[in-house]
Amino acid sequence: MSTLVIAPLLVxxxxxxxxxxxxxxxxxxxxVSLLGGVGYLVAVAALFDAVILxxxxxxxxxxxxxxxxxxxxxxxxxxDALSVFMLALASFVSLLVLVxxxxxxxxFGQRLSYHPLYHFMLVxxxxxxxxxxxxxxxxxxxxxxxSSYILVLFYSGREHTRAALNYVVLNLIGSAVMLIAIGGxxxxxxxxxxxxxxxxxxxxxxxNVAVLPVLGLSAVLFSVFALKxxxxxxxxxxxxxxxxxxxxxTAMLAGVVKKVGVYAIIRLYFTIFAAASIDLSFLGISxxxxxxxxxxxxxxxxxxxxxxxxxxxxxxxxxxxxxxxxSISQVGFIVLPLAVAxxxxxxxxxxxxxxxxxxxxxxxxxxxxxxxxxxxxxxDVVGSDRLSDLGGLADRAPVLAAGFLLGALTLIGVPPxxxxxxxxxxxxxxxxxxxxxxxxxGLALAVALAGAILTIAYYTRAWNAVFxxxxxxxxxxxxxxxxxxxxxxxxxxxxxxxxxxxxxxxxQVTVVVALAIAAIGFGIxxxxxxxxxxxxxxxxxxxxxxxxxxxxxxxxxxxxxxxxA
Amino acid sequence: MTQVFLAAILGILFMIxxxxxxxxxxxxxxxxxxxxxxxxxxxxxxxxxxDGLAPILSGHGGGGPAxxxxxxxxxxxxxxxxxxxxxxxxxxxxxRVYEEHGTIDMYELGGSR
Numbered sequence: 312m313s314t315l316v317i318a319p320l321l322v323x324x325x326x327x328x329x330x331x332x333x334x335x336x337x338x339x340x341x342x343v344s345l346l347g348g349v350g351y352l353v354a355v356a357a358l359f360d361a362v363i364l365x366x367x368x369x370x371x372x373x374x375x376x377x378x379x380x381x382x383x384x385x386x387x388x389x390x391d392a393l394s395v396f397m398l399a400l401a402s403f404v405s406l407l408v409l410v411x412x413x414x415x416x417x418x419f420g421q422r423l424s425y426h427p428l429y430h431f432m433l434v435x436x437x438x439x440x441x442x443x444x445x446x447x448x449x450x451x452x453x454x455x456x457x458s459s460y461i462l463v464l465f466y467s468g469r470e471h472t473r474a475a476l477n478y479v480v481l482n483l484i485g486s487a488v489m490l491i492a493i494g495g496x497x498x499x500x501x502x503x504x505x506x507x508x509x510x511x512x513x514x515x516x517x518x519n520v521a522v523l524p525v526l527g528l529s530a531v532l533f534s535v536f537a538l539k540x541x542x543x544x545x546x547x548x549x550x551x552x553x554x555x556x557x558x559x560x561t562a563m564l565a566g567v568v569k570k571v572g573v574y575a576i577i578r579l580y581f582t583i584f585a586a587a588s589i590d591l592s593f594l595g596i597s598x599x600x601x602x603x604x605x606x607x608x609x610x611x612x613x614x615x616x617x618x619x620x621x622x623x624x625x626x627x628x629x630x631x632x633x634x635x636x637x638s639i640s641q642v643g644f645i646v647l648p649l650a651v652a653x654x655x656x657x658x659x660x661x662x663x664x665x666x667x668x669x670x671x672x673x674x675x676x677x678x679x680x681x682x683x684x685x686x687x688x689x690x691d692v693v694g695s696d697r698l699s700d701l702g703g704l705a706d707r708a709p710v711l712a713a714g715f716l717l718g719a720l721t722l723i724g725v726p727p728x729x730x731x732x733x734x735x736x737x738x739x740x741x742x743x744x745x746x747x748x749x750x751x752x753g754l755a756l757a758v759a760l761a762g763a764i765l766t767i768a769y770y771t772r773a774w775n776a777v778f779x780x781x782x783x784x785x786x787x788x789x790x791x792x793x794x795x796x797x798x799x800x801x802x803x804x805x806x807x808x809x810x811x812x813x814x815x816x817x818x819q820v821t822v823v824v825a826l827a828i829a830a831i832g833f834g835i836x837x838x839x840x841x842x843x844x845x846x847x848x849x850x851x852x853x854x855x856x857x858x859x860x861x862x863x864x865x866x867x868x869x870x871x872x873x874x875x876a
Numbered sequence: 877m878t879q880v881f882l883a884a885i886l887g888i889l890f891m892i893x894x895x896x897x898x899x900x901x902x903x904x905x906x907x908x909x910x911x912x913x914x915x916x917x918x919x920x921x922x923x924x925x926x927d928g929l930a931p932i933l934s935g936h937g938g939g940g941p942a943x944x945x946x947x948x949x950x951x952x953x954x955x956x957x958x959x960x961x962x963x964x965x966x967x968x969x970x971x972r973v974y975e976e977h978g979t980i981d982m983y984e985l986g987g988s989r
Binding site for chain 1: 897902905906909912913915916917919920923924947948951954955958961962965966969970972973976977985986
């Protein structure tokens with residue numbers, strides 16, 4: 312029992328409410344919002360410190376039973392290494408994106424409740440990471456989604472309303488499906504608490520739990536998480552919604568909100584449902600775990616996402632479009648090692664697969680938000696993000712170009728950057744599974760290779776068209792002279808979208824550079840990131856540890872489950 | 877018996893909802909979503925079973941049958957509130973779409989571009 316678990320949630324919620332109250336004063340609202348972002352980072356750091364340190368050592372699991380109602384009767388909040396790992400990504404990216412949005416969203420937009428929405432979205436994200444209750448997962452998803460609906464709709468122009476309409480309709484249907492799956496799970500297992508559910512599934516006979524319907528319902532639930540994560544075949548909402556949202560919001564959607572879907576997949580399918588054993592031979596699949604069924608499903612979705620997103624990105628003619636399709640492809644790269652882990656023949660490969668997915672998710676969170684922010688800055692300066700309107704930006708805005716290059720190289724996977732290790736681990740997991748003779752591991756390797764090549768192709772194309780070559784007319788008009796952060800020789804003229812101040816653009820570029828430095832930093836100090844991701848993967852796969860931590864309360868007998876340790 | 881009856885009703889509700897979601901008219905799509913989310917609520921209640929009294933009545937005056945599962949009702953209450961919020965948003969969004977595009981016909985709104 313630890314009250315520290317609710318700290319990030321409370322900080323984000325209080326900040327959201329305070330930013331609502333301070334709307335009359337622009338300056339005060341921005342200050343409160345930024346302080347809230349810092350406070351959130353501090354709260355997460357404290358939680359991180361309590362759960363994961365010492366690095367590489369055993370992580371603990373902190374549990375908060377709301378109102379002291381012991382699990383499974385009350386609502387439980389759980390902070391284990393996996394939740395905290397994802398929270399760390401969320402807090403880091405969200406603070407930097409917040410700094411960026413203070414500079415990039417115009418005063419009217421900020422007054423128009425940008426900050427409350429942003430923090431409420433963060434509340435939803437935090438709640439989804441921390442909840443130990445499957446119905447509350449639905450509620451936090453809704454909190455997150457409702458804010459994101461408005462943020463996608465923020466500019467409310469022609470393109471935005473149409474994209475938001477698709478986004479809202481799709482997610483409302485997704486929510487209904489999620490509710491149905493959760494209702495069914497409650498009806499079959501008789502519990503909503505995830506740890507209790509895992510406990511019952513590991514030992515179903517005495518409790519009259521039918522495992523087969525749970526498999527079906529969890530498959531229904533999987534489609535919802537795949538929708539949130541933007542996995543094929545549920546990826547079609549991604550490009551339009553990402554193009555419509557303001558660039559900092561897109562950075563958050565791609566960097567953090569998508570990861571909630573990934574987190575839910577890891578938590579539910581690797582921690583909770585993995586406890587069940589079931590004979591899958593009637594489906595023609597060997598194996599006795601839910602993972603045996605979800606492995607091939609994840610693999611198919613990941614493979615299609617990687618290829619479809621990659622090919623889509625190669626064919627786009629605007630920077631945001633390339634990044635949005637790339638995002639589909641990269642989520643495939645996150646899920647691919649999960650698929651390898653699900654069908655892995657041994658514990659070490661399984662562990663490695665989940666670690667690879669987490670490291671990749673972390674890198675993607677950093678790099679993709681960096682790229683979307685860089686693209687947003689280009690749009691603010693030049694007034695367009697179409698490849699045909701751009702060119703020669705490396706000459707005119709070298710710092711911004713360097714930031715973009717580092718982001719792209721991170722996703723491509725070039726050694727000193729953290730992205731290299733992400734990609735390396737994905738290949739290593741697939742190769743180890745291949746060496747151990749796992750079915751489909753060779754195919755996984757081939758898909759990963761094809762995806763990696765496509766990544767190089769579309770980022771090279773974007774780089775060439777946007778940053779190299781002769782400055783285009785639009786670039787010349789907006790940036791007649793070289794402009795860089797930190798007092799370049801020539802003051803920037805007001806051009807492009809007009810009226811943007813030098814200070815604001817400098818802030819935007821500084822955030823991009825900060826993210827790029829983080830990508831380098833995590834690459835050089837990869838040991839720490841790996842140790843943390845490894846601890847998170849251990850926590851994700853330790854079903855019994857999760858059950859023990861949550862169910863260890865008065866009035867609840869502990870049963871030793873048969874889940875994999 | 878009640879369960880079978882409700883299952884049939886649920887099937888019909890989902891059918892109507894799906895039919896409406898596939899219409900060209902955005903307002904009908906919103907109606908369809910609304911019906912689908914309401915049927916999800918009915919489904920949730922159904923999952924609790926019908927073999928007891930209302931929780932608040934049982935146990936008073938001694939004895940009496942066991943209460944129905946109150947949890948599903950609490951869940952549905954939450955889901956209904958969320959559903960109201962999102963439906964209101966969807967309707968406002970429909971209005972905005974009409975303002976921006978001058979039509980609420982899905983075909984005329986066009987594809988993803």
